Amino acid sequence: DGGITQSPKYLFRKEGQNVTLSCEQNLNHDAMYWYRQDPGQGLRLIYYSQIVNDFQKGDIAEGYSVSREKKESFPLTVTSAQKNPTAFYLCASSIDQGGIGNQPQHFGDGTRLSIL
C-alpha cells in the first residue's frame, strides 16, 4: 500500500546535538512538507519542496534544515540552533507540482522529539 513513512516514532536529543527525522513516500508525489505541532496549536510549516533538489522555507525554518535528493525522501535535520525542539513533527506530501493547491496533503504518523 502507498503511504508516507516517518521514522523514528520517538526521538531524544541531547543538548548541542543535531538529529535527523526521516520521511519517505511511495505515492509518487511531487511535493513534500514538514510541519511542527505544539500542544494546543495547529500545524506550522517548517519547509516544503515542490521538486527534487529544490526546497523553500516555511514560517518557522530557523534551526532546521532539509534536503531533497530523491523524489521519495525529504529528511529534516533539527540542528542545535533550534533551542526549543520538543514537539510533534509531521511530514506530508501532495501530488500537485506548482498547481494551485487543490490536492489534499497526505500525512505520515509523525515523530515525537524530546530533549534529554
Add this chain to the structure above:
Amino acid sequence: AQTVTQSQPEMSVQEAETVTLSCTYDTSESDYYLFWYKQPPSRQMILVIRQEAYKQQNATENRFSVNFQKAAKSFSLKISDSQLGDAAMYFCAYRRINDMRFGAGTRLTVKP
C-alpha cells in the same frame, strides 16, 4: 498573511446527534481551497472533506458536510449522526499553491 481561526477549543456531542464546528479565515485571494482534517489520538492527520472556493455548492462526504460562506470567509463542518469514532481533534485548513495554513483545532468529544 492568511490566518485560520477556530473559535471553539472544545466541543461535545451526544452520540447520534449533530454538531457543527466553526472556522473562519482571512485571505485576499479569490481562488483557494479549504479542508477539514481529523486527528485522532493516534496523531495521524486524516482528510475529512475539502471545498473549492470557486464552487458555490457545499461539499458533502457521507455524514460530513460543510457550510461554505465565501463572502463571510466562513467554513464550518457539520457532523451528522455522530459516532464514538468521530472523537478527535479537528483542524480547518486553507491552501493556495504552497501556502497552507491550519487553525489551532477543536477537540470533539462524543458522549455515549
